[in-house]
Amino acid sequence: MDGEGNVLAGLLTTAHGFETAIATGRSVISSRRSRGSIATLFYEPSTRTRLSFELAALRLGKSVVSTEHAKDFSSAVKGETLEDTIRVISSYGVEAIVLRHTENGAASRAVAVSSAPVINAGDGDGEHPTQALIDLYTIWREMDRTDNLTVLIAGDLRFGRTVHSLVELLARFHGMHFVLVSPPELQLPPRLTKWLPKTKARFTEYVSLSVALKKHKPDILYWTRLQRERFPPATEFQNLAEQYRLTPKIVSSLPKSSRIMHPLPRLDEIDSKIDRDPRAAYFRQAAHGLPVRMAILDWVTG
Ligand code: NCD
Numbered sequence: 001m002d003g004e005g006n007v008l009a010g011l012l013t014t015a016h017g018f019e020t021a022i023a024t025g026r027s028v029i030s031s032r033r034s035r036g037s038i039a040t041l042f043y044e045p046s047t048r049t050r051l052s053f054e055l056a057a058l059r060l061g062k063s064v065v066s067t068e069h070a071k072d073f074s075s076a077v078k079g080e081t082l083e084d085t086i087r088v089i090s091s092y093g094v095e096a097i098v099l100r101h102t103e104n105g106a107a108s109r110a111v112a113v114s115s116a117p118v119i120n121a122g123d124g125d126g127e128h129p130t131q132a133l134i135d136l137y138t139i140w141r142e143m144d145r146t147d148n149l150t151v152l153i154a155g156d157l158r159f160g161r162t163v164h165s166l167v168e169l170l171a172r173f174h175g176m177h178f179v180l181v182s183p184p185e186l187q188l189p190p191r192l193t194k195w196l197p198k199t200k201a202r203f204t205e206y207v208s209l210s211v212a213l214k215k216h217k218p219d220i221l222y223w224t225r226l227q228r229e230r231f232p233p234a235t236e237f238q239n240l241a242e243q244y245r246l247t248p249k250i251v252s253s254l255p256k257s258s259r260i261m262h263p264l265p266r267l268d269e270i271d272s273k274i275d276r277d278p279r280a281a282y283f284r285q286a287a288h289g290l291p292v293r294m295a296i297l298d299w300v301t302g
Contacts, residue, residue, distance in 0.1 A: 043071045105124075136166075153167070
């Protein structure tokens with residue numbers, strides 16, 4: 001991984017420093033850090049991503065301008081293109097634009113016209129790279145390593161953008177084995193299943209969770225929500241949802257050292273009784289959003 005690996009290692013270490021500062025109430029605002037503004041532009045609903053980015057900017061001593069319902073309240077309503085909006089916002093001298101959009105590829109379109117760095121905070125059913133960094137950080141904090149892992153990913157691997165970015169990120173590490181569990185309609189997109197054999201990672205696909213768990217002892221169970229809002233009309237949602245529900249009985253068969261992750265929001269695909277299990281790492285994972293996004297903003301604007 002080399003250069004890329006150094007950046008990743010640097011981000012993890014910086015995030016850890018910020019995690020400690022948050023826990024001890026220590027300020028990280030310093031004269032070495034720029035005090036500019038970041039813009040958050042969200043065309044799709046968000047709770048964690050937008051608030052953690054905005055809090056991250058404030059903690060670093062930056063100011064934030066934001067449009068939360070950009071689809072309804074920005075000039076998009078008047079028919080302005082994303083490109084024109086980005087050109088204008090970047091011309092205001094912001095240090096970075098954090099963009100969430102409904103369309104796959106929107107972040108790349110924004111990058112092509114922006115004079116400020118653009119951070120992809122989720123583009124349709126495409127990518128969600130900052131969530132993948134939070135997931136990587138969580139794996140490092142929980143497992144004390146980021147290689148030689150069996151990572152079972154279940155649910156909606158087709159429309160779940162966090163899965164796409166996570167697979168692309170983890171495949172760069174040594175000894176990764178992805179156990180991919182989903183209904184045939186919701187398998188990982190071909191662009192990724194065609195790319196994976198060119199990496200160091202191995203992957204095996206299953207439809208049945210019980211069969212997958214008989215064959216593999218996962219270190220990480222990465223559970224996902226079925227992205228109902230992205231399904232083609234008339235998809236049998238309920239039927240699919242019932243097959244991918246994580247229950248206490250399934251969890252009792254997992255290795256003691258394993259961890260359960262989920263990018264959240266969780267609906268009923270994880271029984272809330274599991275929340276008390278020490279292996280349930282999803283709320284710790286969500287909390288890592290703040291230090292990791294601080295590290296990302298610090299790197300991008302530093
Ligand atoms: C995810 C997303 O927006 O893709 N949420 C998040 O940012 N943590 C996952 C989801 O919506 O299911």
